[in-house]
Amino acid sequence: MSIKADWVAVDWGSLSLRAWAMDAEGQDLATTSLDQGTEKLSQTAFEATLCGSISPWLVDGQTDVIACGMVGSQNGWFETPYVLAPCKPLSKLVKAPSTDPRLNVQIIAGISQAHPADVMHGEETQIAGFQKLNPNWDGVICLPGNHTKWVQMSAGEIVSFQTFMTGEMFALLSTSSILRRSVAGKDWDQSAFDQAVDEAISRPESIAARLFGLRAEHLLNNQPTATARSRLSGLLIGAELAAAKPYWLGQSLAIIGPKTISDGYATALAAQHAPVTRTDTKQMTLTGLKVAYSHYKERQ
Amino acid sequence: MSIKADWVAVDWGSLSLRAWAMDAEGQDLATTSLDQGTEKLSQTAFEATLCGSISPWLVDGQTDVIACGMVGSQNGWFETPYVLAPCKPLSKLVKAPSTDPRLNVQIIAGISQAHPADVMHGEETQIAGFQKLNPNWDGVICLPGNHTKWVQMSAGEIVSFQTFMTGEMFALLSTSSILRRSVAGKDWDQSAFDQAVDEAISRPESIAARLFGLRAEHLLNNQPTATARSRLSGLLIGAELAAAKPYWLGQSLAIIGPKTISDGYATALAAQHAPVTRTDTKQMTLTGLKVAYSHYKERQ
Numbered sequence: 001m002s003i004k005a006d007w008v009a010v011d012w013g014s015l016s017l018r019a020w021a022m023d024a025e026g027q028d029l030a031t032t033s034l035d036q037g038t039e040k041l042s043q044t045a046f047e048a049t050l051c052g053s054i055s056p057w058l059v060d061g062q063t064d065v066i067a068c069g070m071v072g073s074q075n076g077w078f079e080t081p082y083v084l085a086p087c088k089p090l091s092k093l094v095k096a097p098s099t100d101p102r103l104n105v106q107i108i109a110g111i112s113q114a115h116p117a118d119v120m121h122g123e124e125t126q127i128a129g130f131q132k133l134n135p136n137w138d139g140v141i142c143l144p145g146n147h148t149k150w151v152q153m154s155a156g157e158i159v160s161f162q163t164f165m166t167g168e169m170f171a172l173l174s175t176s177s178i179l180r181r182s183v184a185g186k187d188w189d190q191s192a193f194d195q196a197v198d199e200a201i202s203r204p205e206s207i208a209a210r211l212f213g214l215r216a217e218h219l220l221n222n223q224p225t226a227t228a229r230s231r232l233s234g235l236l237i238g239a240e241l242a243a244a245k246p247y248w249l250g251q252s253l254a255i256i257g258p259k260t261i262s263d264g265y266a267t268a269l270a271a272q273h274a275p276v277t278r279t280d281t282k283q284m285t286l287t288g289l290k291v292a293y294s295h296y297k298e299r300q
Numbered sequence: 301m302s303i304k305a306d307w308v309a310v311d312w313g314s315l316s317l318r319a320w321a322m323d324a325e326g327q328d329l330a331t332t333s334l335d336q337g338t339e340k341l342s343q344t345a346f347e348a349t350l351c352g353s354i355s356p357w358l359v360d361g362q363t364d365v366i367a368c369g370m371v372g373s374q375n376g377w378f379e380t381p382y383v384l385a386p387c388k389p390l391s392k393l394v395k396a397p398s399t400d401p402r403l404n405v406q407i408i409a410g411i412s413q414a415h416p417a418d419v420m421h422g423e424e425t426q427i428a429g430f431q432k433l434n435p436n437w438d439g440v441i442c443l444p445g446n447h448t449k450w451v452q453m454s455a456g457e458i459v460s461f462q463t464f465m466t467g468e469m470f471a472l473l474s475t476s477s478i479l480r481r482s483v484a485g486k487d488w489d490q491s492a493f494d495q496a497v498d499e500a501i502s503r504p505e506s507i508a509a510r511l512f513g514l515r516a517e518h519l520l521n522n523q524p525t526a527t528a529r530s531r532l533s534g535l536l537i538g539a540e541l542a543a544a545k546p547y548w549l550g551q552s553l554a555i556i557g558p559k560t561i562s563d564g565y566a567t568a569l570a571a572q573h574a575p576v577t578r579t580d581t582k583q584m585t586l587t588g589l590k591v592a593y594s595h596y597k598e599r600q
Contacts, residue, residue: 074519082520116509117516147478147512163512165477172472177465178447205504208536209416209543212447212463216417219374220382236508243509 003030005057007064009289010050012071013122014039014146017049018282021057026290030057038070038077046077047098050105058102065105066093066293068285069122072107082112082119086157089124089131090292108292111158118163122285123149126256129287130279131156139252142276144261146171148240150247162247164240167261170233179211179232182218187226190267193234197268200238207239237268248274256284303330305357307364309589310350312371313422314339314446317349318582321357326590330357338370338377346377347398350405358402365405366393366593368585369422372407382412382419386457389424389431390592408592411458418463422585423449426556429587430579431456439552442569442576444561446471448540450547462547464540467561470533479511479532482518487526490567493534497568500538507539537568548574556584 005021009028012018015037021030036049050065057063072080072094083091089111096105110121123143130141131153143149146167152159174183200207214232217223241248248269253276255262266276305321309328312318315337320328336349350365357363372380372394383391389411396405410421423443430441431453443449446467452459474483500507514532517523541548548569553576555562566576 112516112520114520116513117520118513119516119519162509163516164508165479165511166508168477172476176472176476177468179465204508205539205542207543208464208466208504208539209462211465213416213418216412216419216463219419220412220414220417239505239508242505243507 003057004059005029005054005063007066007293008054008057009286009293010054010065010067010071011069011122011125011285011289012067012076013037013069017053019050019054020286020289021054022290022293026294028286038073038075043077046071046096047100047103050098051100051103055102062102062104064293064296065103066108066289066296067096067105068108068125068289068292071121072110073119073121076121077107080107080109083109085111085113085161086159087111088156089128089158090288090295093292093296106292106296111161113161116162118161120149120151120161120163123151123256124158125288125292126281126284127151127153127158127288128291129284129289130254130256132287132291133279133284134254137252137254139254140247141254141256142248142265144255144257144265148257148265150244152247162244164244166236166240170236173211173232173236174229179214179228182215182223182225183229183232184225185229187224187229189224189227189230192227193230193264194267194271196231196234197238197241197271200235201242201272204239204242207235210235233264234268237264241268241272248272253277254279256281303357304359305329305354305363307366307593308354308357309586309593310354310365310367310371311369311422311425311585311589312367312376313337313369317353319350319354320586320589321354322590322593326594328586338373338375343377346371346396347400347403350398351400351403355402362402362404364593364596365403366408366589366596367396367405368408368425368589368592371421372410373419373421376421377407380407380409383409385411385413385461386459387411388456389428389458390588390595393592393596406592406596411461413461416462418461420449420451420461420463423451423556424458425588425592426581426584427451427453427458427588428591429584429589430554430556432587432591433579433584434554437552437554439554440547441554441556442548442565444555444557444565448565450544452547462544464544466536466540470536473511473532473536474529479514479528482515482523482525483529483532484525485529487524487529489524489527489530492527493530493564494567494571496531496534497538497541497571500535501542501572504539504542507535510535533564534568537564541568541572548572553577554579556581 392409
């Protein structure tokens with residue numbers, strides 16, 4: 001017997017699409033994921049990609065689809081208008097221009113900030129999931145990733161936020177720069193990471209001077225690639241922590257992010273005597289999508 | 301009548317090869333360049349590439365070739381042993397393993413520094429050219445490029461140096477990152493550059509927080525790409541100047557580098573009340589290669 005969805009939850013980021021078949025009680029019955037992120041798709045390819053992914057779950061008539069992520073950005077399916085912070089994380093749903101009569105696709109609008117200019121797409125849904133599971137929580141949520149976000153929450157609202165390109169910088173430097181051979185592999189040297197974080201936090205201005213040293217230490221002293229890789233990560237995360245200090249110093253802190261990258265942030269923050277609550281990204285996202293769907297139904 | 305070389309001068313960097321046919325009086329009779337930099341060549345391709353480039357100039361018997369640059373690095377034709385600083389810029393020539401009996405290829409050894417670990421390949425030759433044209437000059441030479449070097453000179457020796465990956469970071473961020481659409485084109489906004497340099501020098505720790513803002517200002521406020529591009533350059537050069545302050549504060553300063561990138565450094569330094577002497581890269585390189593050749597002949 002095949003699975004039929006009461007509604008479909010979708011997390012559509014720059015690198016991948018994940019969908020869940022949901023029942024009327026908010027239980028996920030099935031999930032599917034494919035590497036058709038928004039970066040790979042032209043604007044006209046979104047609807048067909050979504051249909052191809054979820055059509056086995058569709059029933060007769062129309063099925064509601066709630067989607068979050070870069071799908072609602074300028075380079076996504078279509079650009080939803082931003083909601084200006086301060087605001088609740090799930091303030092607006094916008095209907096996607098789908099032509100398939102079986103689909104009613106509602107996209108969660110991204111959030112913008114005027115000064116300093118900033119935007120988010122998808123993190124607001126994870127934050128809403130966190131709020132649902134941690135009612136009345138005030139503090140700062142860090143969402144590590146390609147573009148790490150630091151988000152100040154108060155009284156259920158996103159008060160302010162700040163984006164850092166740390167993850168993307170690490171990816172570029174470790175795969176496409178002169179450093180790539182010196183930081184190859186996946187091995188890890190925790191003490192090299194810890195020391196680099198410490199250096200970068202205490203002397204952030206020196207970071208620009210230390211990057212090429214990873215190459216030179218390799219050439220002259222055969223520094224192991226695991227050490228160099230961990231130092232690169234530590235220098236970049238340390239520089240971010242130096243700049244993000246107003247967000248984490250003396251605050252209640254939670255991290256929502258994939259385990260590997262969150263480990264780095266949690267360790268670095270712990271060394272600064274800033275303990276954090278760790279959470280599961282997928283659970284936060286799905287919970288947030290469920291909250292968005294219940295809001296949507298209430299308004300019908 | 302075809303040109304025949306008494307000897308051949310070669311500048312072989314990561315992106316290109318340039319060769320000059322030289323006469324016995326040290327005049328360049330002809331030049332050729334091709335985009336066969338060391339990054340494009342496998343180790344076995346160097347000799348054939350060189351021959352193909354200079355063979356019209358070769359006379360009967362053997363011709364001396366003096367080469368500088370990444371050709372003598374680990375990813376070049378072969379790795380010359382480093383000369384450890386402090387040292388004269390042109391301390392050692394190493395014979396390349398060429399098999400063509402018409403060639404005697406001598407490669408100028410790169411220079412290394414123990415603490416902090418650092419290396420250079422090619423800049424030492426430009427520095428030697430500068431010294432030849434400015435005898436008894438003491439001070440700091442800045443060589444902007446993909447990997448900008450700051451070199452402290454005293455009594456004819458390279459005392460210490462420091463490499464910054466600023467040029468490569470700009471290239472990666474402007475062509476391969478989320479910022480690429482926001483900084484597209486070649487236009488320039490001088491006041492945006494100046495302001496970004498100033499911000500980064502006075503608050504270098506904030507740089508990590510400002511990069512994504514270039515994207516957000518584009519999305520939210522239609523910031524012109526020329527402004528964003530100039531700000532990106534200014535933030536990166538400003539961060540470098542903050543870290544390199546011990547090299548330029550209160551020093552005699554000279555810049556050897558291509559015009560476009562040197563303009564940025566010279567403007568930024570002038571705003572910090574640090575005037576610089578500008579020079580022509582090609583002239584410094586060729587002069588340095590001539591000095592190396594005359595050293596070589598003296599030792600025969």
